[in-house]
Amino acid sequence: MTNIHVFPDEKLGGVLREYVEVDRAANVGDKIVIVNPSTFQFGDDYTQGTIMTVVKAYEDGDVYCEKFDIINKYEYQTLEPTSIVHIDGVRYRMVGRNAKVGEKVIVVEANGSLVYRNVGEVVEIIKTDGSSFGGLLNPHDFGEKGAIYHFQYLVLEPIDDESPKTTEDLIANLARRVAELEKRVKIIDVYNDELIDRMNDAEEKIERALDDIVDLEERTQPLEALVKAVKSGE
Template identity: 40%
Template sequence: MAKTNEKIHVLADESLGGIKREYVEVDRKAIEGERIVIVEADCQSEYWNGDMAFVSRFVKDDSRFGYYAESILVNGQLIALYDREYRVLEPTNIVHIDGERYEMVDRKAEVDEKIVIIAPDDDLAVDGDIGKIATVTEVFSEEDIDASPMGWVKRSEYRVLVPAESSEEEPQPSDPIDVIANLATRVAELERENKRIKEDLGWNEMGPGRIAELRNADSDIRHDIAALEERVDNDYEESDAWAGSVNEKMSRLQDEIDTLHKDNRRHGEELEALKYAAKETDGKVAHLEADIEESFPATDAPLVFICRKPGRFEVYQDGKKLHGVMSVRINAKVGEFATHEIEYISGATEEERQ
C-alpha cells in the first residue's frame, strides 16, 4: 500500500497487459530497466521535469558525479541523467480496473472473487492472457481454480483482486508542497506551449487567419496561467502554518550563511596579514643581501669567490664584481698550489674594469 503522503502516478503497466497501475516516487539510485521520473532537470533543452523514462544502463563519467544513467524517454529519445535529477517509480499492488481501485493479493482465491492473470502457464495459456480479468467459479483442492471466461487457472498464474478500502478511495488532503509544485509545473508547461506556438510554428510567417487563431490560443493559455497563479496564491494563504515552518528554516539557513560570511572575512584578514608579513620578510632578505654584497668586495684579496646558494656564485677581482662569468672551476689539493679556471663572456669583464 502506498502512503497518503507519497507522490503517486497511475501508469499503464506493460507487464500486466497495459492495466493501469499505481507507482510511487522513491529517492534512490535506479536499477537497469526501472521506470523513472525527472524531478530536477539539468538540461532544459532536451528533457523537462515530469518527463518519464526507462533506465537502459549506467555509464562511467569522468566528472565528480561518477556515473550517469543512460535513459530512454517515452518518445524514444536517448538522454543521460545523474542520480539527483530523477526519482525511481516503484510499482505498488494497486491497479485501476473499470474506474475502481483494487489491491492484488497473493493468496488462494474464493468463489465469486475477481482475479488477474500475471504469469500464464505454458501448458494452459498464452502471453496474450496476461492482464486478463476473470471471476472464480470453482476452487480445487490444489488451489487451482476454474474461472470465467478463462477456464482452468493454476495457482501460480493469478493474483486475487480485492477492492481497496473505502477510506483510501476517498479524496485525501493534498500536501501543500505537492500542490504548489504541480501547479508550478503546469504553469511552466503552459508557458512552453505559448513559446512553441509563437516560435516553433513560425508566428511571423503565418497568414492573418492562423495568427488570429494563435492569438486566441495564447489568450486562453494566459487565462489558464492566471487561474493557476491564483490557485497558488490561495494555497499559500491556506498553508500559513506550513509557510511559517519554511520561514523558520530559511531564517536558520540565513544565520548560517551570515556566520560563513563572517568566517570568510576573518580568513581574508588573516591572509592579508600573512601577505604583509611575507612582503616585510622579502624586504629584509633583500636588504641583508645588499649588505653582504657591499661587505664582501671590500676585502683586500685579489680574487674572491662567493657562493650564496647552490648553483649561484659571484666573482670579485681587486674588489670589483666581474660580470659575464658563466662558470668557475677550482682545483685544490693538500700540499699543492690551488688553481682556478674562470669562463666568462669576452668583453664584459674588461668593460667593467675600465
C-alpha cells in the first residue's frame, strides 16, 4: 500500500496536493506524519497519522512542533509534495511546459502587477500569442481575464488512471515503496529489540533461579548429613 496523503498546500493557495512519505530528517517548514507514536507524548491529537509542521529541527533528526515535546526521528516520516493536485474532484499532474488552447493551467507565480494575482488560480487557455519588447520575446497566453505569462503557470494534465506514465511517477512510486519497507524494517527492529530485552531478562531470571537452587542445596547438605547420621545410629 502506498503512503499518499492529500491535504491543502498553503504555498499553492490551499489547493489539495498529494504528498508522499519519505524517510529523511525534516527541516523547518516541512510537513511530517506520525508513524510510530511515542508513549511520552500527551493529547488526543497525537496519534498515528497525525500531520504537523516542523518549527524547529535538530542535527540528529529530532524535531519540534507546536503543542508537542521533541519528536524523535523514529516517530515520524517527512512528507514530500508531489506534482499531483486535486481540483474539483479531478486529479491533475502539474507539468512545466507551454500550454495549448483548451488546456487548464494553475498559477504558481503571482504578484499585484500581473492580471492573475493569486497563486492557486486555475485558468483555461482560450488563445495563445506572443509579442516582442525591446528585442526580447515575451510569450504569453490569454485567459478570460487577460494575459498569463509562461513563468507564472504549470499546465494541468488530467490523470486518467493509476499506472505510471512518467519517470517522475516511477520515482515517486519507488520512493513510496522504499518508505513503506523502511517503516516495516523499523517496526521489526523495535520488536527485535523488545524480544532481545525479554530474552536477556529471562536469562537473568534463570541465572538467579539457578543461584537460588545452588544456595538451597548448600543449605540442605548439613540437614541431609544429619538425617543420614540419625538413620545409621538406629
